[in-house]
Amino acid sequence: MAEIAIIGSGFSGLATAAVLAKEKKEVVVYEKNKIIGGRARTYETNGFVFDMGPSWYWMPDVFEKYYNLFGHTTADFYELKKLDPGFKIVFGINDSMEVPADFEQLCELFEQIEKGSADKLRKFIDQAEYKYNVGMKDFIYMPAHSIKEFMRFDLLKDALKLQLFSAFSKHVRQFFKHPRLISLLEFPVLFLGAMPKDTPALYSLMNYAGLKQGTFYPMGGFGKVIEAFEKIAKENGVVIKTEQNIEHIDVENSLATYVHSNGKPIAVDAVVASADYHHVEQKLLDEAYRNYDESYWDKKVFAPSCLIYYLGVNKKIDKLSHHNLFFDEDLNLHAEEIYKDKKWPTAPLFYVCCPSKTDDSVAPEGHENLFLLMPIATGLNDTSEIRENYFEVMIERLTKYLGEDIRPNIIYKKDYSVSNFVNDYNAYKGNAYGLANTLFQTAIFKPRLRNQNVKNLFYTGQLTVPGPGVPPSIISGQIAANELLKYFKP
Numbered sequence: 138m139a140e141i142a143i144i145g146s147g148f149s150g151l152a153t154a155a156v157l158a159k160e161k162k163e164v165v166v167y168e169k170n171k172i173i174g175g176r177a178r179t180y181e182t183n184g185f186v187f188d189m190g191p192s193w194y195w196m197p198d199v200f201e202k203y204y205n206l207f208g209h210t211t212a213d214f215y216e217l218k219k220l221d222p223g224f225k226i227v228f229g230i231n232d233s234m235e236v237p238a239d240f241e242q243l244c245e246l247f248e249q250i251e252k253g254s255a256d257k258l259r260k261f262i263d264q265a266e267y268k269y270n271v272g273m274k275d276f277i278y279m280p281a282h283s284i285k286e287f288m289r290f291d292l293l294k295d296a297l298k299l300q301l302f303s304a305f306s307k308h309v310r311q312f313f314k315h316p317r318l319i320s321l322l323e324f325p326v327l328f329l330g331a332m333p334k335d336t337p338a339l340y341s342l343m344n345y346a347g348l349k350q351g352t353f354y355p356m357g358g359f360g361k362v363i364e365a366f367e368k369i370a371k372e373n374g375v376v377i378k379t380e381q382n383i384e385h386i387d388v389e390n391s392l393a394t395y396v397h398s399n400g401k402p403i404a405v406d407a408v409v410a411s412a413d414y415h416h417v418e419q420k421l422l423d424e425a426y427r428n429y430d431e432s433y434w435d436k437k438v439f440a441p442s443c444l445i446y447y448l449g450v451n452k453k454i455d456k457l458s459h460h461n462l463f464f465d466e467d468l469n470l471h472a473e474e475i476y477k478d479k480k481w482p483t484a485p486l487f488y489v490c491c492p493s494k495t496d497d498s499v500a501p502e503g504h505e506n507l508f509l510l511m512p513i514a515t516g517l518n519d520t521s522e523i524r525e526n527y528f529e530v531m532i533e534r535l536t537k538y539l540g541e542d543i544r545p546n547i548i549y550k551k552d553y554s555v556s557n558f559v560n561d562y563n564a565y566k567g568n569a570y571g572l573a574n575t576l577f578q579t580a581i582f583k584p585r586l587r588n589q590n591v592k593n594l595f596y597t598g599q600l601t602v603p604g605p606g607v608p609p610s611i612i613s614g615q616i617a618a619n620e621l622l623k624y625f626k627p
């Protein structure tokens with residue numbers, strides 16, 4: 138018996154590995170970088186602990202369900218704090234809206250902005266909750282090999298209510314008119330997916346997650362969540378090897394036989410690739426064994442890449458919340474420039490995360506840990522000059538909002554953008570969040586979990602089912618592991 142090789146140590150790779158190891162399989166995870174966690178890596182410097190990727194902990198039930206599989210609970214690994222306010226939206230200099238954790242308070246806030254909207258919000262969120270419950274219980278755990286999986290009567294009946302075939306933007310506007318309320322509801326699909334007009338209304342389930350379940354924070358940062366996944370994997374016998382770049386997958390008689398890591402061949406019983414799908418197919422597999430060719434990827438709609446600045450600031454900044462969305466420019470223009478025109482934005486929206494508001498451990502005393510993120514189109518040329526220009530754009534707007542210039546107080550600054558995603562993760566066109574959540578990139582239309590030509594090669598992660606984001610990546614890992622177990626025991 139040889140090992141099962143998992144390529145990549147992000148959430149999906151670690152989840153696949155642990156589920157397989159729990160079934161007594163010999164599993165080795167190969168990670169090209171020094172640090173595990175993939176896009177959710179942590180970066181520590183000068184007393185600051187930066188989460189390099191995810192900062193919004195939504196859908197805590199998905200994490201809990203995963204931990205329960207291994208006899209654990211979330212509290213075994215970290216304290217989960219519900220943020221109140223969940224987040225803040227900045228519309229102008231003295232004009233912002235804090236989204237309260239309590240749903241009834243949020244209804245009151247809606248009512249103040251648009252008369253009659255409190256009841257509408259209750260109805261909107263009831264429908265979103267229904268979608269969440271059905272979607273997260275049944276649909277999302279399906280491998281989506283074929284339409285037949287969805288042909289059960291109970292699921293078909295639910296499918297209509299899930300609103301796969303109507304647009305998110307239209308759905309929101311059937312309930313609300315005020316642009317602020319619309320922005321508040323549209324931001325999750327825009328930041329993580331696609332233009333709201335191209336996104337199925339199904340995704341209002343994210344509004345249920347963000348506004349009713351709430352926005353959480355794992356104390357210590359997302360690095361604690363990766364540590365939890367690492368601990369579970371190791372408890373079950375997974376071996377994790379870092380600085381191991383997989384360069385090729387050998388195939389013989391329709392079976393993956395070897396992977397090559399740092400020039401060394403390793404015999405395998407099966408491979409699960411959690412690295413970016415395009416990279417695995419185009420760079421690690423010979424052409425005859427690929428599911429898709431280059432033109433397939435070229436036609437896909439990708440979720441945004443981003444420009445990020447990690448900042449260490451040597452003073453406290455009172456006016457910021459933990460999550461701050463700067464929506465003080467035209468959302469539609471920015472969305473068009475990300476998804477349609479594919480150019481650097483004229484007047485970008487951006488996001489400022491300040492976890493040191495909640496967590497003293499991520500910055501030295503009296504300091505703030507900041508993360509500025511601006512969504513951009515994939516594939517853009519990101520010279521240091523362009524990055525720096527946009528840093529000035531963001532910091533100018535921040536200065537105006539704060540009423541103080543924090544530039545002299547920045548003691549640490551690091552930028553990260555398209556070419557870093559390519560170099561660090563082999564990300565196609567430097568994508569940050571995988572594929573956009575459009576209808577024709579949902580479920581059976583996603584890149585397949587199983588290789589059609591190589592029986593023991595499976596894919597997992599944000600580019601296959603069910604989609605982008607930490608909770609879907611965790612679920613993706615579980616689906617891939619279960620499919621591989623079926624391959625071993627048909």
Ligand SMILES: Cc1cc2nc3c(=O)[nH]c(=O)nc-3n(C[C@H](O)[C@H](O)[C@H](O)COP(=O)(O)OP(=O)(O)OC[C@H]3O[C@@H](n4cnc5c(N)ncnc54)[C@H](O)[C@@H]3O)c2cc1C
Nearest residue numbers: 145147148149169175176191192193383412598599606607
């Ligand atoms: C800036 C940013 C902010 C985000 N914010 C949020 C958020 O707030 N909430 C949320 O839920 N989600 C968020 N996401 C999305 C979420 O982080 C991802 O969807 C998820 O972490 C993806 O996990 P994965 O396992 O699919 O892939 P990855 O984390 O990318 O893991 C793949 C791994 O494969 C490795 N690899 C690649 N090629 C090779 C090779 N040849 N050999 C060996 N290893 C290889 C890579 O180094 C990487 O470690 C964010 C993402 C980014 C980038």
